[in-house]
Amino acid sequence: MFRTTFVLTCITFLIVFPTSSSMSQDADAGQLLFNNACRTCHSVKEGDNRLGPNLYKVLGRKAGSLPNYGYSDAMRSADFVWDKEKLDRFITDPDAVVTGNKMKPYGGLASADDRAKVIGFLEAQR
Numbered sequence: 447m448f449r450t451t452f453v454l455t456c457i458t459f460l461i462v463f464p465t466s467s468s469m470s471q472d473a474d475a476g477q478l479l480f481n482n483a484c485r486t487c488h489s490v491k492e493g494d495n496r497l498g499p500n501l502y503k504v505l506g507r508k509a510g511s512l513p514n515y516g517y518s519d520a521m522r523s524a525d526f527v528w529d530k531e532k533l534d535r536f537i538t539d540p541d542a543v544v545t546g547n548k549m550k551p552y553g554g555l556a557s558a559d560d561r562a563k564v565i566g567f568l569e570a571q572r
Contacts, residue, residue, distance in 0.1 A: 475563050476563035476564055476565075476566045476567030476568075476570075477567050479555075479560050479563050479564050479567070480564050480567050480568070483552075483555055483560075483564065484501070484564065487552075488500065488501050489501070489502075490502050490567075490568065490571045493514075495512070495514065495515045498548075498549070499512045499515040499517070500512070500515075501568055501571070502571055503571065503572055504528050504533070504568055505528055505529060505530065505533065505565075505568060505569055505572075506527060506528065506529075507527065507528050508526070508527050508528075509521060509524035509525075509526050509527070509528060509532075509544070510522040510523070510524050517548075518544075518546055518547050518548045519546065520544050520545060520546030520547055521544055521546075521547050521548070524544050530565055530569070533565055533568070534558075534561050534562070534565060537554065537555050537561045537564060537565070538554050538555065538556070538561065539554045540552065540554065
């Protein structure tokens with residue numbers, strides 16, 4: 447009886463409290479996905495604007511407000527602050543969130559799991 451309870455407790459602990467290894471794997475996966483889908487145009491380094499604006503501390507930032515970046519008129523006049531939900535929708539389909547943005551030829555990231563990992567990676571860049 448003790449052994450069964452102990453094993454079940456250990457399994458429950460591993461499910462409820464992921465190991466640092468699994469959290470590290472998620473962070474690594476998020477960075478890899480960012481590198482593959484976003485890094486051609488964006489950086490997470492403050493002040494490092496490329497074809498797209500840097501995404502350092504993008505969560506909590508008003509859309510189109512980063513100094514020293516030439517946003518489209520549509521993005522400059524977007525009236526919202528980037529949060530996880532808005533970023534998820536934008537990464538899915540930029541034109542559905544801000545029509546007239548300059549995210550061409552990017553067509554969106556279809557996988558909700560992949561988008562969550564990218565957003566988690568961006569959130570960790572604080």
